[in-house]
Amino acid sequence: MPAQPQPVAGDDLVVHVNGLTKRFGNTLAVDDVSLDVHRSELVVLLGLSGSGKSTLLRCLNGLHASTSGVVDVVGHRVDRASRSELRALRREVGFVFQHFNLVGRISCLENVLLGGLGRLKCARYGALTYPKRMRAEALEHLDRVGLADLAHRRADTLSGGQQQRVAIARTLMQRPTVLLADEPVASLDPENAGVVMDLLFQVCVEEKLTILCTLHQVDLALGWAHRIVGLRSGQKVLDRSTIGLTRDEVMEVYQRVDPDLTTPSTTAVRRR
Template identity: 45%
Template sequence: MPGFVGPAVAIRVEGLSKVFPGGVRALSDIDLEVREGEFLVVVGLSGSGKSTLLRCINRLVDPTAGRIWIFQREITGAQGAELRRLRRQIAMIFQQFNLVRRHSVLDNVLSGSLGRARLLPSLFLRYPAEDRRLAHEALERVGLRDRPAARADALSGGQQQRVAIARALLQKPKIILADEPVASLDPALRHSLMRHIEALNRDEGLTVVCSLHDVDLVKRYATRLVALREGRLVWEGQPDQFDRRTYREIYGTDAEPASNAMA
């Protein structure tokens, strides 16, 4: 009998490959394990397969080969209701926020609960009182308490991304996938946005898999790092091991980190 059992494996990826219909090979034979409560950051050039990897985990993209487990339940091959049940545990935050632009802020937040909502009321944008309360709470947490009725596209980029985080909260997920969550935001807002995601990781114990560009952010928020290059996992380590030499290895010899954050 083992004396100590480490945190459970939240995501297990085995031999994952993705070839898009045009013949573009986005991912080649990825093996990866993400433990519960980790803040895993995925780095790599644009086009290195970061987005595809994240989208394979919740099956927005169907892998060409390989298997993925979410808390020991296989999501590759899951269909219909089972796939939706697994997706409910995985909230996603997108670079372009992907709000329903013509819906109100509140309706956008509430749409996070669609996975458990009853079909008919949800089609008429009706939600249980409990979820509405949660939605207001979530908006309060991201500092948007006073604008629930505003149309989503009337908000600034930073505000829209915070609505997206509130939407993710309403999903009551165990895992958060964040695909370049701050790449479309003003640099001044990036840390404040990342801190919201960090809070979910630290306070709620949510597992986060996040792709990032900015070295500053990578070193500040990651508990572990993996690097992709041309669809292959080329490096894995702790944030403090992410030095200039590794950076060149991952991004190519022409690359230079944008800041002095790197020793």
């Protein structure tokens, strides 16, 4: 685990959310949340399952349309964007999923190259159909995640931790300004989870990439995040730098009010 991250300097606002509300029918998933995130900041969203973490993340790139509120990401008003505007936004916003979403039958190299398709005018089939400069760039990204020697291996032959690192390399190939990661280590063992979080932290600092990541693991959040945002029942209940933040303070996010009691009760962290 790295030394405690230092606060991020600068006023380069990349994500601005004001009064975001998202409903699914009668279910209120996100309830009047406001949030600002700056360049080269790694923010972790914590909370129980169903607290609104993933919904908030998906509202940032338009996978979910917000019900009300302002959502501005890298200068794009996501909450009122057209389809063409959302396509432009998604070229600047990478997304790393819990289950990797790699194409298993093709090589790691070609999976990473898929991240660069937005820069090409037509689809490509096979790694050799991509420009040489792009193949070299994809290899550099695989080297960055420690997998250059597996570039020509089928993706579905890799371990879970290796597949997630390929997924990160694919996202870097996209050249994003913002990276959204939804439970990127939920299916990994503790050692591989640490490797992936360390990689995200390095990319954030060295590439000045803004990262918002949902997690269930409090210790990982404290170890790698610059800042922790806690959600409970769709509402923001914590927004603090990790400098000086204690585990006990973070665990208060997981308190729930028992309707049969007058005082809150604390439940254990539940993993998806």
